[in-house]
Amino acid sequence: MTHHSPSPPDFDEIIDRVGTRCSKWDDMQATYGVAPDDGGLAMWVADMDFRPPMAVQRAVQTVAAHGLYGYPGANRPYLDAIRWWMENRHGWSIEAGWILTCAGLVNGVAMALDAYTEAGDGVIVMSPVYHAFARVIRASGRSLVELPLAQDDGLYRLDWPAWEARLTGREKLLILCSPHNPGGRVWTPGELRQVADFCIRHDLILVSDEIHCDLVMPGHRHRMTALACPDIADRLVTLTAATKTFNIAGAHIGNAIIADDALRNRFRGALTARGISPGLFGMDMAAAAYSPEGAAWVDALVEYLDGNRRLFDDGINAIPGLRSMPLQATYLSWVDFAGTGMTPAEFTARVERTARIAANHGATFGTGGETFLRFNIATPRARVAEAVARLKEAFGDLQ
Numbered sequence: 001m002t003h004h005s006p007s008p009p010d011f012d013e014i015i016d017r018v019g020t021r022c023s024k025w026d027d028m029q030a031t032y033g034v035a036p037d038d039g040g041l042a043m044w045v046a047d048m049d050f051r052p053p054m055a056v057q058r059a060v061q062t063v064a065a066h067g068l069y070g071y072p073g074a075n076r077p078y079l080d081a082i083r084w085w086m087e088n089r090h091g092w093s094i095e096a097g098w099i100l101t102c103a104g105l106v107n108g109v110a111m112a113l114d115a116y117t118e119a120g121d122g123v124i125v126m127s128p129v130y131h132a133f134a135r136v137i138r139a140s141g142r143s144l145v146e147l148p149l150a151q152d153d154g155l156y157r158l159d160w161p162a163w164e165a166r167l168t169g170r171e172k173l174l175i176l177c178s179p180h181n182p183g184g185r186v187w188t189p190g191e192l193r194q195v196a197d198f199c200i201r202h203d204l205i206l207v208s209d210e211i212h213c214d215l216v217m218p219g220h221r222h223r224m225t226a227l228a229c230p231d232i233a234d235r236l237v238t239l240t241a242a243t244k245t246f247n248i249a250g251a252h253i254g255n256a257i258i259a260d261d262a263l264r265n266r267f268r269g270a271l272t273a274r275g276i277s278p279g280l281f282g283m284d285m286a287a288a289a290y291s292p293e294g295a296a297w298v299d300a301l302v303e304y305l306d307g308n309r310r311l312f313d314d315g316i317n318a319i320p321g322l323r324s325m326p327l328q329a330t331y332l333s334w335v336d337f338a339g340t341g342m343t344p345a346e347f348t349a350r351v352e353r354t355a356r357i358a359a360n361h362g363a364t365f366g367t368g369g370e371t372f373l374r375f376n377i378a379t380p381r382a383r384v385a386e387a388v389a390r391l392k393e394a395f396g397d398l399q
Helices: 029-034 054-066 076-090 104-118 131-139 160-164 187-199 230-235 240-245 260-275 280-289 292-317 343-356 383-395
Strands: 097-103 122-127 143-148 150-152 155-157 171-177 205-209 237-241 252-255 334-338 372-376
Touching: 054 280, 054 292, 076 097, 076 252, 076 280, 076 292, 097 104, 097 260, 104 131, 104 171, 104 205, 104 237, 104 252, 104 260, 131 143, 143 160, 160 187, 171 187, 187 205, 187 230, 205 230, 230 237, 230 260, 237 260, 240 280, 240 292, 252 372, 292 334, 292 383, 343 372, 343 383
Parallel strands: 122 143, 122 171, 171 205, 205 237
Antiparallel strands: 097 252, 150 155, 237 252, 334 372
């Protein structure tokens, strides 16, 4: 492995993504009526307006320069890179044989439903939560079971007494979003232990989606569920990916890391039955990213995102009626408009029509999201400042 000492990344660089078949910018007008050519700001889709580390660019250029794009094999460097990253960044020692590759983590969730549940089974999520979970659960003919998170001091909390009463006994699997999207919560080891005990009590498979595990704000520490709860390996599927961390979501590659042989064989069976295997570019991009150079880039990124977070939160919380949930991880700010007294249609119209900002509608994240919008702050700081200024103006009559 050649180690380069690249110049520090320039996250302030404005990169024009319009017209590049970029969902975040090119689908914004059709989805929200916010036009990029009219100064519209895209703050919805969860990808970043930053280039990945140069190591990733070099990997893609190496494949392109070779010019042959046949079936990929010999994927040991890719598996070793994942193992290196988990050991060095998270203190988690895994074996290459535990790693199964899926076509991104939404696909990973779908494969888990396929492997461990039947049509009609209950699948539990803690709502509000990443909207693709509900979409995949419903599309696969499973029954969505929402356990609404409680709020305490403006942060999401697990609400066990209320949740126990909601179960019917048909539930077979629980999807944990850790860190939590859209609330930005880093679950503590104690909370992860409670989730594990809940799964043992109700005989549930636990799918722990840890795609945001590398994007944790200073002062907080993510714990892998597998480390916090080593006794539940026989029911635990950990989903991870380089795609969110390094802004390579278009590669559609992710991992299911499963220590238990029987559990892993069932997941592998689902992948095989659906004919799913990884693409050439994705594996090389992920292997390049999971490196010392990639690690240095992530450290710089998190520092930059933390500055964006402070700027955005200070601005939002200065507007009467608006409150952003304290962000412990992810680059997704979850803003509550309940204090404005407006209906969702009213506050959303102000954000989209007046401020010309496209943000995810809270209701799409399920029960408890109705008064919120989710803003993606992984964009150059000048844009974050512009968004804050526009929102202050759009809600200026509340001062």
